[in-house]
Amino acid sequence: MLVKVLGCSGGIGGKDLRTTSLLVDHDILIDAGTGVGDLSIDALARIDHLFLTHSHLDHICCLPFMVDTVGEMRGGQALVVHTSQATQDSLRQHIFNWSIWPDFTAIPNREHPFLRFEVMEAGDTLELNGRRITALPALHTVPAVGYQLDSGRASLVFSGDTATNDEFWKTLNAIPQLRYLLIETAFSDAERKLAELSRHLCPTLLAAGLKQLRSRPEMFITHLKPSQAEQTMREIHALLGDLQPQMLRPDHCFNL
Ligand SMILES: [Zn+2]
Numbered sequence: 001m002l003v004k005v006l007g008c009s010g011g012i013g014g015k016d017l018r019t020t021s022l023l024v025d026h027d028i029l030i031d032a033g034t035g036v037g038d039l040s041i042d043a044l045a046r047i048d049h050l051f052l053t054h055s056h057l058d059h060i061c062c063l064p065f066m067v068d069t070v071g072e073m074r075g076g077q078a079l080v081v082h083t084s085q086a087t088q089d090s091l092r093q094h095i096f097n098w099s100i101w102p103d104f105t106a107i108p109n110r111e112h113p114f115l116r117f118e119v120m121e122a123g124d125t126l127e128l129n130g131r132r133i134t135a136l137p138a139l140h141t142v143p144a145v146g147y148q149l150d151s152g153r154a155s156l157v158f159s160g161d162t163a164t165n166d167e168f169w170k171t172l173n174a175i176p177q178l179r180y181l182l183i184e185t186a187f188s189d190a191e192r193k194l195a196e197l198s199r200h201l202c203p204t205l206l207a208a209g210l211k212q213l214r215s216r217p218e219m220f221i222t223h224l225k226p227s228q229a230e231q232t233m234r235e236i237h238a239l240l241g242d243l244q245p246q247m248l249r250p251d252h253c254f255n256l
C-alpha cells in the first residue's frame with residue numbers, strides 16, 4: 001500500500017501549497033483538495049473510490065471537476081464517494097444541485113451514474129483488495145472523520161480537520177501497528193482562539209492531546225496555514241521535539 005501526498009496545506013499558492021488530498025495506490029483518494037489537480041487525466045480516470053473527511057471546500061473542491069472530466073472515460077463505472085450521511089447531504093444540497101454544478105448522481109442516468117455515494121460513518125471499515133480503511137472520530141465545525149489506512153502490516157492515521165478530541169486518541173491507542181500519524185495543526189499558538197472557534201488544533205492543543213497517545217508513530221503535521229507555517233512548526237518543535245514531528249510536504253510517500 002503506497003500513500004502519496006498530493007496536497008497537505010491549509011491554503012494555496014505556487015506549486016508547494018495545495019489543499020488536502022492523499023492518493024492511495026492508483027485507485028483511492030482521501031479527500032479531493034486542490035492537490036488532485038496535478039494528476040493527469042489518465043490518473044484521474046483510474047480512481048475508483050474517494051473517501052471524504054468532511055464537506056469543507058478545501059477538502060472537496062476538485063471532486064466536481066474530476067467527475068466531470070473523467071466520467072465518460074470510465075466505461076460506465078461510477079466513482080464511489082464514501083462519506084458520512086451528513087457530508088453527503090451537504091454536497092447534494094450545496095454543490096451537486098444543478099445550480100453550482102450538475103447532479104452527477106443522475107448523469108448520464110440514475111441507473112448508471114458517473115458518481116455514486118456510499119455512507120460511511122466513524123467506526124465503519126471498508127476493505128478494498130486487502131486494504132482496510134476505517135473512519136475515525138473527529139470533531140470539527142461540521143460532521144467530520146479521520147481515516148486509518150491499514151495494509152495488514154502497518155497503519156497510517158490521517159486526522160482530517162479536528163479539534164481536541166479524546167475519542168480520537170482513544171481509538172488510536174487501540175491500533176496495534178500505528179506507523180505514521182498525519183495530524184493537522186492549522187494555527188499557531190498566537191491564534192489559539194481562532195483554532196478553538198474553527199475547531200482546529202494549535203501546537204498547545206496538539207501537545208495536550210498527544211499526552212493521551214501511548215504509541216510512538218512517526219508524526220507529520222498537515223493543514224498549516226501558509227502565513228503561520230514556519231512559526232507553527234517552531235512552536236511544535238519546542239513543545240514536542242522528542243517526537244521529531246515533521247512538516248508534511250507534497251509528493252511525500254508512505255509505504256505500508
Ligand atoms: Zn474543515
Ligand SMILES: [Zn+2]
Pocket residue numbers: 056058059161223
Ligand atoms: Zn480543512
